[in-house]
Amino acid sequence: MKTYKLLTPGPLTTTDSVKQEMLFDHCTWDEDYKQITQRIRRELLQLAHVDETAYTTVLMQGSGTFGVESVISSVIPDDGCLLLLSNGAYGERIAAMCRYHHINCVHIVQDYDKMPDRMKAEEALKQHPEITHIAMIHSETTTGILNDIQSIGELAKTYHKVFIVDAMSSFAGVDIPMHDWHIDFLVSSANKCIQGVPGFSFIIARRELLIASRGCARSLSLDLYDQWAGMEKDGKWRYTSPTHVVLAFAKAMEELQKEGGIPARSKRYAHNRDVLIEEFGKLGFLPYVEKAVQGPIITTFLYPDTDFDFAQMYRFIKERGYAIYPGKLTDKDTFRIGTIGEIYEEDILRLAQIMKEYMERGN
């Protein structure tokens, strides 16, 4: 089989050394393994610039969505109400979770190329005093827009609401001072900017709020408090843990530190994005969102005017060593390029060269 690198926003291209960690079938109940779990939990707090007295980490089996659903279904009480600010498919997924779990939700839908509006959010808070929680997406992977969670965090603080952030595709790729930005629950997963492989998500939570949510969960396997209680005691996962993934993740965390932590990684990603937009611009591709709101994780490009066949282009690029991502908009024809993972400037330049060959070819 011909291999390729992923230019997708998770799973993403990992290092060989991360993959290598998975060649060992580790036992789950012994002290070594529990210590690895505890170390990961502690180090994730450091990445979020918070400490163990006020915050804590829960690791949860499953992909990122399981982590988000665990929070949504576990921490909003029956008499609570969620203010959801969405501008893409991942925000809408949270609305779907509310429907499944019969959670009251005030949903403000924003155009996909704009950030959620702080004034509209504030109006909703005034109009609906029953709101107890606010949720939004940081990096909306649907478009690549990077939302301003800091300003909504200020609003949450002013109005005394619990603030839940899906930072799935941004955490560790963009610096997030969780306490300063008034985030109470932050969700991300193993296979995004920490550059591990898929298999679990993690939740960084304000300790007192997590403890207060005890008994509130609507699902057994996604019960956030229960998962935490066992882990907090001695590092034991409640049900079978993805051992290989956990070992790979521990290695990925080490490699993140070696790279220079979040400052170095976010710089590399942003540079990848800058080179991508510049090189693709030369070929006539325009990004879907404006520069001021474009995040470093993934960029959505509009199809050029000519009749453009994504499937054909995808095949052409894949045969030359890279896998890209289709668009996710319903009203516009787009495709997406992720700039995270073990990807460097040379990859982006190579991709641009392949794209140039593709454009010059048949037409």
Ligand SMILES: *Cc1c(COP(=O)(O)O)cnc(C)c1O
């Ligand atoms: C990747 C991602 C998720 C989780 O998706 P899974 O397919 O469950 O891993 C959630 N939110 C955002 C913004 C994402 O980018």
